Amino acid sequence: MGTMTATPQLDSSDTVTVTNPATGAVAGTVRWTDPTDVTRIAASLRTAQRDWEARGATGRAKVLARYAVWLGDHRDEIERLLIAETGKSAVDAAQEVPLLIMIASYYIKTMDKALAPQKRPASLPFLAIKSITVHYRPRSVVGIIAPWNYPVANALMDAIGALAAGCAVLLKPSERTPLTAELLMRGWLESGAPEVLALAQGAREVSEAVIDNSDFIQFTGSSATGAKVMERAARRLTPVSLELGGKDPLIVLEDADVELAAHAAVWGAFFNAGQTCVSVERVYVLEPVYDAFVAAVVRDVDDLKMGAGDGHHFGAMIDDSQLAVTERHVADAVAKGARALTGGKRRSGPGIFYEPTVLVDVDHTMACMTEETFGPTLPIMKVSSAEEAVRLANDSPYGLSAAVFSKDVDRAKAVALQLDCGGVNVNDVISNLMCTTAPMGGWKTSGIGARFGGAEGLRKYCRIETVVAPRTSVGAGGNYYNNSLRALKRMNTLMTKLALRGPKRTAK
Structure with a gap:
């Protein structure tokens, strides 16, 4: 029956050897990340992210376009390593890169509109003196903890959205399939992209360090592990998106x-x-x-x-x-x-x-x-x-x-x-x-939130900031303390009457 395993084996220098589960042949080696070094990596990403955000959607789209071209040009190389690392059939391996290019292509075309500030109307006529704008501000560092079953697609299908949104990405591949992530990282740099994508290689301790040093966590894996990720993230109130098990x-x-x-x-x-x-x-x-x-x-x-x-x-x-x-x-x-x-x-x-x-x-x-x-x-x-x-x-x-x-x-x-x-x-x-135009996510123990797809796949990585600015100085300070109590009472009575117009019509 054989006893071969894809679980990496460490030697005394923390170099990981990965074997092909189909043949037992050595697929390659990679060095583990020291968990204590993750803080420094995240800090470097956080610094680089400011310039990445400042490029705007159009500037980031150009970088992602070059990376998509690199993925297409190196598809054969990626799939050879993918097969060597996982023991996949060629049919299985052939699905991953095209999906990433589809996702990148969609966001390249739509990210400018999806992330553009949105004007919102006033809820009541007398608030028309205000200009209301909703802005989508990227979180600094998105930690992605990816699984082993699709080590190319699952690593980048979320990273592409986070990068498009203006975030930096700290990617932790599965310890079972760390090799393809190294190749994808090489491609990011070879395509002329800035250093807003970094790897943290390792197992549980490295995952914990990634959670502790990120501003948002995207995890894909089992429901049991997802619960542990959420529990760890809750220590710092770090938001999470979980795509978990299914039946x-x-x-x-x-x-x-x-x-x-x-x-x-x-x-x-x-x-x-x-x-x-x-x-x-x-x-x-x-x-x-x-x-x-x-x-x-x-x-x-x-x-x-x-x-x-x-x-x-x-x-x-x-x-x-x-x-x-x-x-x-x-x-x-x-x-x-x-x-x-x-x-x-x-x-x-x-x-x-x-x-x-x-x-x-x-x-x-x-x-x-x-x-x-x-x-x-x-x-x-x-x-x-x-x-x-x-x-x-x-x-x-x-x-x-x-x-x-x-x-x-x-x-x-x-x-x-x-x-x-x-x-x-x-x-x-x-x-x-x-x-790619619709978000993908699960209910019940299959997850929380959704992953790539639609404008939601970008905005999930953003913080919402609302800016309320005056259209005119007329009416400013109508409810301040320096006004008379009688004026404040009239103001509140008027607000109540105006706000009740809609409910009274609907209730009839």
């Missing part, structure tokens, strides 16, 4: 295109070996199409090729501990009466691979339907109605995203709005990640 359901209604739904379920479940926050982790299929759906899924899974690099559909799992979770969930399901129609075991031979596993006869007494697996499994449950499917889909502490399949799109959209999650795809899976 995303897919609902197949009786009028669905069964072939399309099956193709989507297989891709959504096994892409990146199931190590995706928005992967399909459980399926509810209405009884009339259940048998046809299961047969189509098994047929598709039988055609999948597992392995790293070219010619494979999905690659290795990140390490033995992650594979053990998948093993436990499958064993628990089978012990409670489920059947594995495909896979059900670790692949023999070298590498950390688990065979794509389709589970049927499952229910909510089984961990595979209630706990996040983050592995290549696809449990399918038969249900009698759309109402039952919705109830079961919502019977979860998670609420990241979901999918609904039906030929009646309006019906599917109505079902979607009954699901307790941050995003729903109709007749597709995972596509909400590509919608």
